[in-house]
Amino acid sequence: MRPNFPVRLGAAEQALIDQLKSAGADQAAERISVAGLPTRRVESYHYTDLKMLLRAIPALGQPANEASAPALRVPGAFNLMIANGVIQNASTAPAGVIVGKAQGGVLTTRDDVLVHVNNGLAKEALTLTLENSVDPVIQVERRIEGEAAHVADALKVFVADGASAVILETFSGSDAAHVGNHATYMALGKNAVVTHITLDLSARGVSHFATNEYHLADGAKLRTLIIHAGAGLSRTHLFPHMGGAGAHADVTGLNLVSEGQHADITMETSHAVPHTSSQPLFKSIARGRSKAVVQGKLVVARDAQKTDAKFMHQGLMLSDEAEILSKPELEIYADDVVCGHGSTCGKLDEDSLFYLLSRGIPKAEAETMLVRGFIAELLDPVEDEALNEALQGVVDGWLLGK
Amino acid sequence: MTTPVLEIRNLHARIEDREILKGVNLIIPPGEVHAIMGRNGSGKSTLSYVLAGKEDYEVTEGEILLNGENILEMEPDERAAAGLFLAFQYPIEIPGVATMTFLKAAINAQRKARGEGELTTPEFMRLVKEAGSQLNIDSDMLKRPLNVGFSGGEKKRAEIMQMALLKPSLAVLDETDSGLDIDALQVVSKGVNALRDGQRSMLVITHYQRLLNHIVPDVVHVFADGRIVESGDKELALKLEAEGYANYGGEAA
Numbered sequence: 050m051r052p053n054f055p056v057r058l059g060a061a062e063q064a065l066i067d068q069l070k071s072a073g074a075d076q077a078a079e080r081i082s083v084a085g086l087p088t089r090r091v092e093s094y095h096y097t098d099l100k101m102l103l104r105a106i107p108a109l110g111q112p113a114n115e116a117s118a119p120a121l122r123v124p125g126a127f128n129l130m131i132a133n134g135v136i137q138n139a140s141t142a143p144a145g146v147i148v149g150k151a152q153g154g155v156l157t158t159r160d161d162v163l164v165h166v167n168n169g170l171a172k173e174a175l176t177l178t179l180e181n182s183v184d185p186v187i188q189v190e191r192r193i194e195g196e197a198a199h200v201a202d203a204l205k206v207f208v209a210d211g212a213s214a215v216i217l218e219t220f221s222g223s224d225a226a227h228v229g230n231h232a233t234y235m236a237l238g239k240n241a242v243v244t245h246i247t248l249d250l251s252a253r254g255v256s257h258f259a260t261n262e263y264h265l266a267d268g269a270k271l272r273t274l275i276i277h278a279g280a281g282l283s284r285t286h287l288f289p290h291m292g293g294a295g296a297h298a299d300v301t302g303l304n305l306v307s308e309g310q311h312a313d314i315t316m317e318t319s320h321a322v323p324h325t326s327s328q329p330l331f332k333s334i335a336r337g338r339s340k341a342v343v344q345g346k347l348v349v350a351r352d353a354q355k356t357d358a359k360f361m362h363q364g365l366m367l368s369d370e371a372e373i374l375s376k377p378e379l380e381i382y383a384d385d386v387v388c389g390h391g392s393t394c395g396k397l398d399e400d401s402l403f404y405l406l407s408r409g410i411p412k413a414e415a416e417t418m419l420v421r422g423f424i425a426e427l428l429d430p431v432e433d434e435a436l437n438e439a440l441q442g443v444v445d446g447w448l449l450g451k
Numbered sequence: 452m453t454t455p456v457l458e459i460r461n462l463h464a465r466i467e468d469r470e471i472l473k474g475v476n477l478i479i480p481p482g483e484v485h486a487i488m489g490r491n492g493s494g495k496s497t498l499s500y501v502l503a504g505k506e507d508y509e510v511t512e513g514e515i516l517l518n519g520e521n522i523l524e525m526e527p528d529e530r531a532a533a534g535l536f537l538a539f540q541y542p543i544e545i546p547g548v549a550t551m552t553f554l555k556a557a558i559n560a561q562r563k564a565r566g567e568g569e570l571t572t573p574e575f576m577r578l579v580k581e582a583g584s585q586l587n588i589d590s591d592m593l594k595r596p597l598n599v600g601f602s603g604g605e606k607k608r609a610e611i612m613q614m615a616l617l618k619p620s621l622a623v624l625d626e627t628d629s630g631l632d633i634d635a636l637q638v639v640s641k642g643v644n645a646l647r648d649g650q651r652s653m654l655v656i657t658h659y660q661r662l663l664n665h666i667v668p669d670v671v672h673v674f675a676d677g678r679i680v681e682s683g684d685k686e687l688a689l690k691l692e693a694e695g696y697a698n699y700g701g702e703a704a
Contacts, residue, residue: 399506404543405553407503408613409531409561418556422547422596 056085064106065166068199071109074169080162087162096342096374097313099162102282103256106228109170110134110198117194120221120250121443124435126186129175132194132222134202136175143185145212147178155203155234156262163258163286167232170201174232177206183214186436193222193229193255203232210238210266215433218247220279226254229280233261237269239293244272244431248443251279253310260286265325267293274427275302276440277312278447284313291318291325291353300329301427305447306371308337315344318358320386322350326357332427333364334420335371346378349386356386364394365423417448454519455480456621456652462513464501471497473677475513479621482649486663487656488688489674490696495656496540498674499625502654503537504530518620531557532564536619538610540626545597550609553597554579558616582615586642603630604638611642622646623654628662640665660692675699 058066062085069078086103087094110133129148130137142148154168175189193200208214220229229251237243249257257280263271277283289298304312318327333341345360364373377390397419405415424444431437457479464472471494479485489495501508502515504527515522522530545553558578559569570578579593586608598606607627614622624643628636643666647653655666663671663685671687672679673696680699681687 400543401545403503403505403527404539404545405557406527407531407537407539408553408557408617409528409564410556411528411560411564412526414556414560415528418548418553419545422545425547425596 056083058082058085059100059104061103061106062086062100068106068109069166069169072170074165077165077169080165093161093315093344096340096344096376097284097311102311103228105226107197107199107226110193110200111195113192113194115194117192117221117223119190120219121248121439123186123188123217123439126188126217126436128188128190130190130192131175131202131204132192133198134172134200136173143183145179145181145183146187147180149176149178150174151176151205154201154232155205156232156260157234159288161260161286163230163284164232164260167201167203167230167260170230171203171232174203174205177204179206179208179212179214181209181212183212186215186217186433188217188219191218191220191229191231193227193251195223195225197225197227199228199230201230201232204234206233206235208235208237208241208243211240212238213242215244215436216246217436218245220247220249220251220257220259222251222255224252224254227251228256229258231259233259235262236264237266237271239266240268241266242270244274246274246276246431246436246440247285248276248440249279249283250443253279253281255280257283259284261288263289263298265289265291265293265296265298268295269293270296271298271300272430273298273300273302274431275314276305276443277303277314278305278443281309282311284315287314287316287318289316289318289327291320291327292322294322294324296325298327299430300327302331302343303424303427304331304333304335304341304343305444306333306335306339306341307450308339311340311342313342313344315342317346317348319348320350320353320356320358323352323354323356325353328358329360330426331362332424333362333373334367334423335364335373336367338368338370340372340374342374342376344376344378345390346380347388347390349381349383349388351382353383354385356383356388358386358388360390362392363423364392365420366394366396420448453481455516456518457654458514458516460514460516462501462515463511464497464508465511466497466508470511471508471677472501475678477672477679479652479654481652482647483669484647484653484655484666485670485672486668486688487654487672487674487679488658488660488691490658493674494677495658495674496625499537499623499654499656502535502623503527528560529564531617531619532561534620536614536617536622538607538614538622538624538627540629542598542606542610544599544601546599548597549593550595550597551579551593554593554613554616557613561617578616582612585615585645586612587638588612604632604635607631607635607639608642611639615642615646619651621652621654623656625656626658627655628657628659636662636665660688663688673699
């Protein structure tokens with residue numbers, strides 16, 4: 050949609066245009082100079098008005114010469130790092146893992162400003178080829194260090210037929226007002242089984258954007274878990290493409306927001322061929338004056354008969370000022386499918402709370418138990434014990450911090 | 452005279468604008484089992500919730516003394532630590548919280564509130580295993596989320612197991628027989644009777660005499676229109692079973 054009148058550009062937009070031009074991404078720059086950043090009038094940004102929320106874009110990140118502490122340690126994990134967009138040397142990869150680099154961005158062209166910016170600015174991508182089943186958790190740390198920086202980085206993962214892996218991405222860095230724009234492209238071969246967890250633990254001043262694109266071949270099984278638990282502003286795009294019969298995706302995510310935070314998970318799953326299924330399940334917990342958004346769209350192509358897909362978003366409000374917004378969408382062109390969506394939102398259940406209290410459990414502890422119980426459905430499927438414990442630790446940390 | 456385990460004096464309580472308890476008086480000495488019988492809607496369950504401290508009810512008059520101490524100002528968890536236990540008519544299902552985790556949290560919270568040390572995991576496991584075996588509760592059931600997908604019988608057995616582990620001085624059993632078949636009723640009653648030790652007192656709320664064949668009360672009270680209208684020995688329960696509640700006024704629910 051091109052408005053036929055000039056848009057008044059703000060400082061953030063001007064900075065983006067200059068950065069894109071300096072990187073040779075003239076088309077992306079042109080788009081922003083014509084349309085500006087999306088406002089609430091753009092459907093997919095209705096609840097996350099970037100023009101309002103993103104007032105400044107810091108200078109493009111330079112190679113880092115200092116490092117903050119790791120955001121999350123998972124015992125036994127194989128670690129890789131991209132710091133300020135620069136791929137760091139890694140230790141010896143476990144058997145079956147080939148680590149490499151590729152030029153440029155990794156995302157399929159898509160009409161989205163964050164995708165354009167990532168493709169325009171990401172200079173090199175970390176590539177991982179998984180030839181068979183990989184035992185250790187593969188952790189890709191993405192950091193933005195030093196002075197406030199705008200960083201675009203990219204990861205491309207190929208999972209061979211029949212291979213399996215657990216891939217964890219953590220986002221963290223120094224305590225400055227960074228803007229991170231992260232891309233992950235993942236192709237799952239036939240019958241590949243992948244768990245992909247992304248965990249944002251950036252500082253409050255950070256604006257965190259991520260786009261995850263998945264392509265599933267016949268019989269591939271994907272489980273995602275997106276956790277927003279850091280940045281003041283965060284938005285993760287999830288684009289699973291169910292391209293082979295028998296492919297299944299459990300697309301899950303969790304927004305944890307406190308005073309002043311805004312977190313958004315926007316999913317669009319496309320069921321392109323017959324006999325695929327997906328089970329998107331998202332949860333949001335909001336306290337203080339905060340906002341959590343989940344948008345979930347299921348697109349079923351005309352040929353994709355027997356698609357089985359159900360979107361669900363459950364919100365838990367821990368304060369009266371919190372806002373949880375839910376937008377399920379179905380776009381179905383086939384006529385023999387089972388598709389649905391549901392959305393719930395409420396406070397902690399009074400009867401459950403009373404039951405726990407009546408057994409002598411003090412209120413604060415009882416509330417924590419109930420919140421953990423609310424999230425358990427998302428964390429329980431993470432089978433690696435060390436990883437599960439580390440994630441539980443993140444959630445507990447959030448629950449205890451006010 | 453020894454201090455009663457429970458003493459209720461002229462208790463009035465309401466929910467929103469509706470007065471439900473209209474002057475309850477009750478004394479339960481140590482070791483005694485009292486039954487409260489009454490038709491549906493007479494306020495029996497309200498009494499159990501008010502004892503346990505449910506927020507929805509407002510006490511407008513009267514006192515509740517547990518072992519001589521007024522508990523009306525206490526939060527529900529403080530009442531539990533002080534020795535009160537309510538076996539729910541409808542135990543609440545709590546998804547995502549494993550029964551084992553819950554039991555450990557409850558026991559340790561009460562121990563902590565009483566200034567006792569927390570149990571070690573082996574100590575805890577031994578206690579749970581012991582209590583579970585008497586109630587046909589196996590470790591599979593304990594790994595499941597609290598009450599989720601439990602049958603009616605399993606829920607009630609789980610309640611009695613909690614009672615056995617928490618060792619209250621006063622147990623209030625709210626319609627513990629509802630939803631139980633004869634076999635389950637026997638298991639549950641056996642569990643309850645095993646906890647009668649001459650010190651612990653119980654208040655058994657029911658509208659059928661049948662439960663009282665298994666858990667034989669020392670005193671039976673008839674509850675009607677928000678207060679106790681008659682008290683007697685266990686024969687009173689038989690009389691009620693034969694004659695119904697019609698003699699105690701009000702309309703049949």
